[in-house]
Amino acid sequence: MSKKMKIALALGGIALFGTLLTACGSSGENNAAPGGSAPASGPAASVSAPPSAAAASVRKITDYIGHEAEIPVSPERVIFVGETFSDLLALDVKAVGTSLSMASETVYEDRMDGIEDIGFPINLEKVISLAPDLIIIADTDEKVYEQLGKVAPTIVFDTFAPLEERLPLLGDILGKKEQAAAWLEEYDKQEERMWKQLEAAGLQPGETASVFTYYPGERLFVMARTGLSQVLYVPEGLKPTARIQQVLDAGSGFEQISPELLPEYAGDRIFILNPASELQDAIQSTADLLQSRIWQDLPAVKAGHVYRLDIKQSGSDALSRQWLTEQLPKLMAE
Structure with missing residues (x-):
């Protein structure tokens, strides 16, 4: 393996x-x-x-x-x-x-x-x-x-x-092939409805977003080409920050960063992915980060534009994407 x-x-x-x-x-x-x-x-x-x-x-x-x-x-x-x-x-x-x-x-x-x-x-x-x-x-x-x-x-x-x-x-x-085309056609309609809902709720054109998660060993990752980021970074949606765009341009799915670099990667909206329930050390690292001064000083945190999702429910697979089109407007309206 x-x-x-x-x-x-x-x-x-x-x-x-x-x-x-x-x-x-x-x-x-x-x-x-x-x-x-x-x-x-x-x-x-x-x-x-x-x-x-x-x-x-x-x-x-x-x-x-x-x-x-x-x-x-x-x-x-x-x-x-x-x-x-x-x-x-x-x-x-x-x-x-x-x-x-x-x-x-x-x-x-x-x-x-x-x-x-x-x-x-x-x-x-x-x-x-x-x-x-x-x-x-x-x-x-x-x-x-x-x-x-x-x-x-x-x-x-x-x-x-x-x-x-x-x-x-x-x-x-x-x-x-026909099933794939039909499913994507319906999904595109659902995604379009989601962005219209978010726009009506106050999402502004050109706003940036970041997705972060912890892995055991106190390793903090910023997501680029994987999971929730695929839902967010679309032409009609949220944009990656300049530093995240560099990760995307490199063709990488993610990048490990230090918490000290958060201000360079953090967007106007921040999504925190809760680690899987069995990863207790990653869960603790997440809790510690959210209490840190560097986190609390981020503009998105001060503006209340932070959203939490379970990592296993925020993937780029078809059914999770479909579920997210319904959940993101609810989450971001809170």
Whole structure:
């Protein structure tokens, strides 16, 4: 299991972050986000349709880090391991297996019945017993990829990709292109309604926002390309601060910062992601930060523009995004 995957899953299982490895204390690298487990950069996956898609049972695909695999045209027994698992639920795809720990405390936790737990780290024997015909993972560890690739065609999927890019590609891979298009069309309407509500409630054009969360070991992260940030940083929405824009320009999902740098990253609106319930030291670090002088002196704090969300409910997966369009207007109206 790669160090990148451990940090990513520990900080988020959903989205940004669901915390699976409470004992994982290793520091992460800057291209594996607390809200995701795949690197932030890399070419998009490509799918090549066979000459006769109706007659063929498989087709070739090159995933976003360059692996080529032959996958079923209509996969029926899918294993998906990544913090954007609910993308499958949005497409009405019932996976046969996943790492169920990643779904705990999420907005879609109650929709996981009947899906087998393959553990975390992944239990290879359990994977074999489920006889998958396609495995989709966010982990970029080549050893993990090679092991799983011996069981079934395996794809490394960029879960950091924007929803509007990620869902159509996933729909193509899973034979659900029409469902993906229809879901995104409805989501766009919901998102548009949300921003109109927020504008009516006083949100001004050009306002900036920051998203922060703590990870065990007193490590403070600012989110850029993962989770809630994907919801906020859209053309009609809130803007990243200049320092966060630098993180985005570097292609990173997040950046670890010291509390002393908060004034440089803090926007007009600040979102604090509450750590997963099992991460007591991260919870304490958050409490300590909120009592600190440097925090209380931030303009957003003085203006009362600070909002708290549970990290496992603030991801960039499809169902969390949908839930957030309803919750953000309520949260920001308080």
